[in-house]
Amino acid sequence: MTDEVSTNDNSVKVPQRSTNLRWGVIAAFVLLIGLLVVLGLGLKRTSQGPIGVGDEVPDLTLTTFDDGDIHFEDLRGQVIVVNFWASWCKPCEGEAADLETAYQMYRDQGVVFLGVDYVDTEPEARGYLEQFEISYPNGPDLGTRISQAFRIRGVPETYVIGPDGRLAAVKIGPYNSLDEIVAHIETALAQ
Amino acid sequence: MKRRLIHSVGIILLLLAFLQLEAFSAFGQGSGPTDDEVNAIASQLYCPVCENVPLDVCPTQACVQWRATIREKLAAGWSEDEIKQYFVEQYGARVLATPPAEGLNWLVYVLPPAALLAGAFVLFRAVRTWHAEPEPAAGPVPPEEAEDDPYLAKLEEELKRREV
Numbered sequence: 298m299t300d301e302v303s304t305n306d307n308s309v310k311v312p313q314r315s316t317n318l319r320w321g322v323i324a325a326f327v328l329l330i331g332l333l334v335v336l337g338l339g340l341k342r343t344s345q346g347p348i349g350v351g352d353e354v355p356d357l358t359l360t361t362f363d364d365g366d367i368h369f370e371d372l373r374g375q376v377i378v379v380n381f382w383a384s385w386c387k388p389c390e391g392e393a394a395d396l397e398t399a400y401q402m403y404r405d406q407g408v409v410f411l412g413v414d415y416v417d418t419e420p421e422a423r424g425y426l427e428q429f430e431i432s433y434p435n436g437p438d439l440g441t442r443i444s445q446a447f448r449i450r451g452v453p454e455t456y457v458i459g460p461d462g463r464l465a466a467v468k469i470g471p472y473n474s475l476d477e478i479v480a481h482i483e484t485a486l487a488q
Numbered sequence: 489m490k491r492r493l494i495h496s497v498g499i500i501l502l503l504l505a506f507l508q509l510e511a512f513s514a515f516g517q518g519s520g521p522t523d524d525e526v527n528a529i530a531s532q533l534y535c536p537v538c539e540n541v542p543l544d545v546c547p548t549q550a551c552v553q554w555r556a557t558i559r560e561k562l563a564a565g566w567s568e569d570e571i572k573q574y575f576v577e578q579y580g581a582r583v584l585a586t587p588p589a590e591g592l593n594w595l596v597y598v599l600p601p602a603a604l605l606a607g608a609f610v611l612f613r614a615v616r617t618w619h620a621e622p623e624p625a626a627g628p629v630p631p632e633e634a635e636d637d638p639y640l641a642k643l644e645e646e647l648k649r650r651e652v
Contacts, residue, residue, distance in 0.1 A: 325606065332599070335592065385549035416537050416579055418553040440580040441536060451537075 347448050347456075350467060354458050355446050359411055361436035362423060367411065369458075376408045376465070376485040377458040378478075381438070381449050383414060384421035389453045392471040392478075393429035396455075399478040400433045407460075408482055413438050415452050457481045459488040521562035529558050529568055532585045533575055542585065 348354065356370040369377065380396055382389040400410040412435035414422045419437065426435055438444050447456055455472065459465035465485035472478050530544035535554055538546045543554055554575075561571045575583050587593040 332595070335595070383550065385553060416535065416550055418557050421553055437578065439578060440576075441582070442580070445580075 345448055347450065347454070347467060347469065348446075348464050350464050352464050353462055354456070354464055357443050357446055359413060359434070359436045359443065360439055361434045362414075362419070362426075363434075365434070367434060367436075369462075372409050373462055374407075374460050376403075376460060376482060378408065378410045378482065379413060379443075379447070379456045379458065380410070381413045381415050381444060381447070381452045381454045382425075383417045383452050384425040385417065386452045388471040390425075390429070392453060392473075393425075393431060395472055395475040395478055397429065397431050397433070398475055399482065402479070403482055404433075406486070408486070410434070412436070413443050415444050415449070416441065455481075457485045459485045461488060463488075521559050525562060526555055526559050529562075529571055530555050532572065533583050534585060536579060536582060 354369065356368065358369070359367045361367065378396075378399070380392075382393070396410065396412075400408075404410075410433035412426075412431065412433060414435060414437045417437065422435075422437065425431075447454070450469070453468075453471050455468040455478075456464055457466040457468075465488055466481035468477070468481065527544040531542050533543040533554070534541070535543055535546055535548070535551050537550050538548050541551075543551050558571055561574065566574070572584065581588055581590075587596060589597055
């Protein structure tokens with residue numbers, strides 16, 4: 298292998314080793330920038346807060362404890378109340394009865410309630426549903442896909458989606474009263 | 489005498505029954521998964537609720553329930569891989585202490601050795617350069633250039649004179 302390469306007819310010679318080194322440095326910088334972009338995008342996604350009011354909710358599927366699949370897209374045109382909970386979550390217990398009451402109030406008015414059981418174990422989750430006599434559909438957050446789509450920070454959190462598929466109201470933490478739940482549902486129904 | 493014999497036999501039978509019960513209970517205790525077996529798997533998992541705390545030492549209720557699930561699966565005869573796969577299906581791949589080599593996760597496995605190799609190469613090049621002979625600052629002056637320079641011409645003349 299020659300150490301020098303002729304770049305034109307006037308015999309201006311550039312060392313081959315130097316050219317290789319230059320391309321190596323360029324490749325290293327391109328790789329480094331690519332890596333930083335990937336890391337940056339990951340960090341940006343991590344630092345994002347929950348879905349905001351007015352944002353479109355992605356199409357998700359909840360597999361219920363009864364092995365039924367509920368697709369959010371199929372519920373378009375109805376108000377959806379998505380409540381994230383867990384059997385180990387003490388604050389969730391405080392709002393459980395109010396959520397069931399609200400469900401009974403609105404079940405015939407085009408309002409769908411869905412309970413998403415976050416990072417929980419099935420026997421305890423079923424025990425919780427039985428204890429608080431929750432009758433609306435509930436299911437585990439398989440692969441934590443639903444909680445990641447909503448970018449939740451913990452439980453309980455409740456997202457009220459309007460008939461247009463956009464988020465109408467959000468509650469971080471437990472509802473303090475039935476009136477608070479009703480107010481959120483009415484906001485969504487008015488859209 | 490006869491009564492005493494009956495009592496003795498009765499006591500012996502009772503003792504035997506008691507010993508047999510103990511043996512069964514000990515067998516029952518030994519057959520279940522031990523805490524070490526549960527923790528060996530739990531230490532490879534992370535609960536998303538308690539970030540950066542391995543499952544084997546996590547004190548929250550959620551983690552207690554997870555460990556109970558591991559014990560349950562072990563008792564049912566599940567292997568370590570099957571249990572880990574179950575947790576991945578239920579809670580996502582982020583529960584694993586070591587991410588699976590898929591998609592962008594490959595970067596985690598490829599980049600560190602690649603960076604190490606690149607660093608070793610750069611170091612090797614640098615060390616070789618340090619040990620190389622320094623190049624002469626300037627080459628011999630071309631004859632035509634020397635003729636044009638009066639100082640060089642004078643120097644050449646002086647050298648020739650001394651040689652003579």
